[in-house]
Amino acid sequence: MRVVVASGKGGTGKTLVAANLAAVVSGSREVVLVDCDVEEPNLHLFFPSETKTLPVLADVPVFDQLRCDHCGECARTCQYGAIVVLPQKNLFFPEMCHGCGGCEITCPQGAISMRKREVGRVEFSRPRCHLTLISGVLNEREVAAPRVIREALLYAGGHPLVICDAPPGTACPLVETLEGADYCVLVTEPTPFGLHDLSLAAGVADVLGVPAGVVINRSMGEDGMVREFCRSKNIPVLWTIPFDRRIAELANDGKLLADGVPGIRELFLGLFAKVSGRGEPGA
Amino acid sequence: MVMIICITSKGPKSFDLVEERFGRSPYFLFRDTGKDDFEPVANKFADAAGGVGPRAAQVLVDRGAKVLITGNVGGNALSVIQAAGIEVFRYRDGGSVEDAFQKYQKGLLEKMA
Known part of the structure; x- marks a missing residue:
């Protein structure tokens, strides 16, 4: 099963959810976590570890x-x-x-032939005993984000459980990340901007035929707009993460929530149970 | 000597204001110094996501322009324009294409490249 954590809007908590979901689930099974936000990969901040690197090459023309x-x-x-x-x-x-x-x-x-040119790299690490982290990194000034994402996903291909941290936005990099996934977790925040971009990201998942569910982050309790949207689109609200200063502080320090918020491990396991119930092939 | 001049413009007429951006200029107004009127060319890349500078420069190259009058030119477009031997003059007076042309003819515009 390949799960993509996406959002549309940046800064809603994609990486927070992807990192903690992977960390918690890796307590009981093998997980490959892929950072597909190749223009600004940051999952490694939660999992500092020694890395191995392979270059990503792209075709460019040579003129005779x-x-x-x-x-x-x-x-x-x-x-x-x-x-x-x-x-x-x-x-x-x-x-x-x-x-x-x-x-x-x-x-x-x-008169034109193609040669190879390095546009980015894929970094591999094994930060926990059941967790492999694969991070795509696009070189500065480059535009070939989908090329790097494809390569990062290639190395995760065929693994029983892959969790991807998607890039923000709804353009080519998200499409590359989401295409062929089994389930999409859309992390949103209860703001008009969050809802606007959620609707765009949900539209991408819909077009690509990937089932989606919503996690509302930084919830103040009501979340009326988001819930109304999800009802109208028949998208389940999987989980609501309360607006909690401890969560923000831990995330800002690059720490995993299970290490500091009592009971949150079980909530992430609950989220994973819902996701795998909906996204596992044959489920 | 007769030559072709290009001025970036917000509209298709010589009384329209000069557009200070090059690659995203809505129009390019071309004028042959031997003639009295401007020929407008709509910039079909004005709203493209990226790569607008070199593609706009290609339009100038294809039309044989030797002088460009605009507000500013980005790095990639500038390297095309320099390779093509096109002179660039800066116009930032906020006036019309006609005003920019008159000031160019009087030698009042600063040469950028």
Whole structure:
């Protein structure tokens, strides 16, 4: 089973839920935790440990200047503005290239071939006895977040239990993380902004056919707007985390909640039971 | 010497205000110094997510512009513009395209690149 913890809005508590869920569940079974927020990975802060690193390579074009007649077809093909063709030479901006290979396909002269270039890395660690952490890290200035996410997920592929911390937003990086997942936990906060982005993220999960449930974080007790939204969309509210200063303080210190909030371990286990009841293939 | 000048503009007419951003300029107004009027070209990348600078620069290259008048140019676009031998002049007076053109002709604009 692969569970994705997403939110739409940043700062609602995705990483808090993913880290603590993985830590608690790893008390009784093997868990692979994947940090898919490759532009700002931070799960490792909760699990300081020695890491091993593998590079993530992406395709970028190489231009054969002898064959190129500067027709400009590659620049017209490129949707990312990474190629500019001047009358006498081509300019290529590697950090804007998404590595799609479209330029190679459309070049009438066969003047473009692809080479590999490092755009990020995947870091591996084993911070607890039943927990493996895989973190995707996109290099600064790079745009190929989905490429790094795909690679991080590849190493977790086939594992019986994978928990992913999704990137914020609802664009390509979230789609890459969510596609093919068995269940999506949407962490939200009871604010208009939180609800707005929750509705967008729920829409992505819906389009991708991934069943979703909501965790309301920093709840002040009522959460009327969020609950009304979930009712109207037929999305279950799995759990409500109260607004609690101790939780905020522990998270800010990079500590796991089970180490400082009595009874919260059981609540995370309860969340996991609900998630696995809904998301386990064949459930 | 006749040459083609491009001015970034908020609209398609010469009385429209100069747009100070290059890549996200709604219009590029091209003027051949041998002629009396501007030819507007809508910037189809104005609202694109990224890569707008180099793609806008490609429009100038394709139209053979030799001078660009705008408020500011980002790094990637600037490297294209320099490689293409296009001169850039800064206009930040908040006036119309026509005003920018007149000041350029009088030599009143600061050369950026």
